[in-house]
Amino acid sequence: MTEILAVFRSRSQAIDCNARLKAMGVPASIINTPREANIGCGLSVKIPINMLERVKMIIRNLNYSAFYGYYRMQKNYGRTIFGKIG
Numbered sequence: 035m036t037e038i039l040a041v042f043r044s045r046s047q048a049i050d051c052n053a054r055l056k057a058m059g060v061p062a063s064i065i066n067t068p069r070e071a072n073i074g075c076g077l078s079v080k081i082p083i084n085m086l087e088r089v090k091m092i093i094r095n096l097n098y099s100a101f102y103g104y105y106r107m108q109k110n111y112g113r114t115i116f117g118k119i120g
Contacts, residue, residue, distance in 0.1 A: 037080055042078065042098065055081070058092060064077055
């Protein structure tokens with residue numbers, strides 16, 4: 035299963051982003067950033083992969099100073115594989 039995470043360096047900005055995305059109809063949720071990522075504040079916003087382009091536009095327009103980037107998280111056989119999305 036592949037998931038997309040929007041990673042932030044600020045807990046408050048991650049929470050704010052989640053609320054704004056939900057208000058705009060995006061089924062987003064807050065999750066703990068997996069340790070494998072070794073980045074951010076500990077919270078990320080999980081978004082559906084099919085809404086990535088829409089979310090990119092929304093986050094770009096919101097201009098978060100603590101936004102770190104988008105990551106693909108894939109779980110295979112009990113291992114979590116992380117990779118930054120360019």
